[in-house]
Amino acid sequence: MREILKDLERWRRQGRRVAIARVVDLEGSGPRLPGASMAVTEDGQVAGSVSGGCVEGAVVVEALEVLATGDRRMVTFGYSDDEAFAVGLTCGGTIHLFIEPLDW
Amino acid sequence: MSGTPIFDRLAALLRDEVPVALATVLDGERAGAKLMVHRPAADEVEVDGTLGDEDLDRVVARDALGELAAGRSGVRHYGEHGEAREDSLRVFIEAFAAPPRMLLFGAVDFTLALVRVAKVLGYRVTVCDAREVFATTQRFPLADEVVVDWPDRLLAEVGPELRRRDAICVLTHDVKFDVPAIVAALRTSVGYIGVMGSRRTHEDRLGRLVEAGVTNEEMARLRSPIGLDIGARTPEETAISVMAEIIALRTGRSARALSDTDGPIHD
Numbered sequence: 001m002r003e004i005l006k007d008l009e010r011w012r013r014q015g016r017r018v019a020i021a022r023v024v025d026l027e028g029s030g031p032r033l034p035g036a037s038m039a040v041t042e043d044g045q046v047a048g049s050v051s052g053g054c055v056e057g058a059v060v061v062e063a064l065e066v067l068a069t070g071d072r073r074m075v076t077f078g079y080s081d082d083e084a085f086a087v088g089l090t091c092g093g094t095i096h097l098f099i100e101p102l103d104w
Numbered sequence: 105m106s107g108t109p110i111f112d113r114l115a116a117l118l119r120d121e122v123p124v125a126l127a128t129v130l131d132g133e134r135a136g137a138k139l140m141v142h143r144p145a146a147d148e149v150e151v152d153g154t155l156g157d158e159d160l161d162r163v164v165a166r167d168a169l170g171e172l173a174a175g176r177s178g179v180r181h182y183g184e185h186g187e188a189r190e191d192s193l194r195v196f197i198e199a200f201a202a203p204p205r206m207l208l209f210g211a212v213d214f215t216l217a218l219v220r221v222a223k224v225l226g227y228r229v230t231v232c233d234a235r236e237v238f239a240t241t242q243r244f245p246l247a248d249e250v251v252v253d254w255p256d257r258l259l260a261e262v263g264p265e266l267r268r269r270d271a272i273c274v275l276t277h278d279v280k281f282d283v284p285a286i287v288a289a290l291r292t293s294v295g296y297i298g299v300m301g302s303r304r305t306h307e308d309r310l311g312r313l314v315e316a317g318v319t320n321e322e323m324a325r326l327r328s329p330i331g332l333d334i335g336a337r338t339p340e341e342t343a344i345s346v347m348a349e350i351i352a353l354r355t356g357r358s359a360r361a362l363s364d365t366d367g368p369i370h371d
Binding site: 001002005008009012022024025029030031033034035072074093096098100102103104 | 108109110111114115118119128130131135136138153177178179196198199200226368369370
């Protein structure tokens with residue numbers, strides 16, 4: 001969150017609602033470690049990243065839903081035998097994200 | 105606009121580069137609950153927020169301080185009241201350790217380029233040179249600290265705080281500066297000690313270090329001549345070669361082209 005702190009503070013000052021997505025867990029090969037974070041404002045501005053660019057588009061969609069519903073959620077991106085994910089990491093790993101509104 | 109007390113406090117601590125850990129409940133009704141811990145002084149612990157249960161708070165605060173000391177972030181499992189052997193609750197503990205430090209001895213052109221690259225990689229950078237004409241904040245606006253002093257005197261002060269993730273680069277070509285600086289650097293626990301100089305300077309310096317009482321084992325810690333062999337010529341190219349060597353040494357990787365190797369790219 002350190003890398004996106006300035007953006008988060010600016011958006012807070014501007015009164016924008018923001019959702020933060022954080023990598024909390026990683027299986028196999030992945031470019032970003034737990035703690036990597038990305039923020040999305042209600043009007044679709046983005047700061048930071050949680051992968052090498054593979055899943056950021058899908059994270060924006062999830063983050064906007066979190067802002068709309070106010071419900072926090074865990075989201076997993078990657079390849080798995082029993083579930084077909086629409087979006088995956090090109091490196092073949094799996095990342096687990098926690099997405100929540102910045103209301104704390 | 106509703107308040108964000110924990111975030112505001114976290115932002116203030118991060119701005120001041122205070123190490124802090126943030127715990128977040130990931131599941132159930134309490135999902136999103138936050139607990140934040142830091143040490144205002146070595147023997148003090150300050151806790152903000154709550155995960156909704158006194159016992160859970162106590163256990164997670166203790167674990168969060170442990171993760172912070174180890175500089176590690178990850179998910180831990182607990183029972184509703186912090187029971188260690190249960191796993192009904194997942195808690196993400198994010199450790200915000202203080203940034204790693206880079207100490208650059210010698211205020212030369214190569215130093216200027218290294219400061220820029222080290223800042224991009226998130227280091228807290230100190231430039232130190234005994235010559236006050238060269239060691240100025242005007243010349244090194246991006247450095248976090250510019251110290252006019254002898255490197256060994258600076259290290260006598262800050263050396264005990266340095267850890268494996270920190271780095272020291274000796275960029276002077278002057279034995280009067282660099283021999284005492286290297287001897288002092290070897291007394292620290294930094295993970296990287298790079299020493300600038302041609303192969304001839306290096307050979308000459310080795311002799312002087314032996315005279316100063318440096319052992320062969322200690323000598324093996326020195327990366328000299330400094331940097332990876334990528335054919336760097338300019339200060340900026342050299343800075344990239346040095347930083348790449350620091351990263352490769354930390355990760356224990358071969359520093360060969362990935363197109364020439366097999367196996368996973370990330371560990």
